[in-house]
Amino acid sequence: MTEEQASPFKLALRRVMGRLARRDHTAQELRTLLADVPEAVVEQVLQHCRQQGWLDEGRLLEQAVHSRAARGQGPRKIAFELGRRGLSDDGIREQLHAEEYDWCALAAQLAQRRQGTAPLDLAARRRLMGFLQRRGFSQDQIHYALSSLSKKGSP
Numbered sequence: 049m050t051e052e053q054a055s056p057f058k059l060a061l062r063r064v065m066g067r068l069a070r071r072d073h074t075a076q077e078l079r080t081l082l083a084d085v086p087e088a089v090v091e092q093v094l095q096h097c098r099q100q101g102w103l104d105e106g107r108l109l110e111q112a113v114h115s116r117a118a119r120g121q122g123p124r125k126i127a128f129e130l131g132r133r134g135l136s137d138d139g140i141r142e143q144l145h146a147e148e149y150d151w152c153a154l155a156a157q158l159a160q161r162r163q164g165t166a167p168l169d170l171a172a173r174r175r176l177m178g179f180l181q182r183r184g185f186s187q188d189q190i191h192y193a194l195s196s197l198s199k200k201g202s203p
Contacts (some may be wrong), residue, residue, distance in 0.1 A: 056085060056086065059083045060082050060091050065102070068082060068097065072104070072107065072111065073108075074135055075105065078093075103137060108135070109130065112130055113140075113144060113146075116129070117168045121184050122184030122186070122189065123151055123185070123186070125184025127141070151185065152189050155185045155189040156192060156193040156196040157185065159179075159194065159197055162179055176193070177190055
């Protein structure tokens with residue numbers, strides 16, 4: 049590698065390392081960061097980061113799904129957000145269907161926390177449905193959550 053080639057590589061690598069030091073990023077996000085750098089240099093930097101273990105989209109995907117689920121986000125919202133960040137649809141789908149996530153139970157917990165001990169009348173059901181939809185839960189998961197509330201409220 050000549051001195052002319054090393055300089056853009058080192059500068060680009062320094063920019064990427066500054067970002068990766070704060071949090072994990074996707075290759076797409078790093079490509080956007082390096083939009084003003086020649087594509088060949090960008091590919092070298094990304095390959096170097098992968099070899100060093102600094103750029104691991106599998107790890108990023110696992111951590112992102114786990115943290116978003118812990119914040120009460122549903123699979124649809126998580127998939128949308130991670131897709132926007134440039135992660136593969138197959139990887140997202142695989143991680144969302146991992147055994148550790150029971151999306152119905154999570155929706156039921158959120159509904160229970162949101163509703164508390166108040167009666168579940170029609171208006172409350174609609175509010176809860178909208179809340180869970182905005183959180184990214186499917187109709188089946190929402191139905192499960194609302195039916196679990198109804199069962200708890202009945203004698």
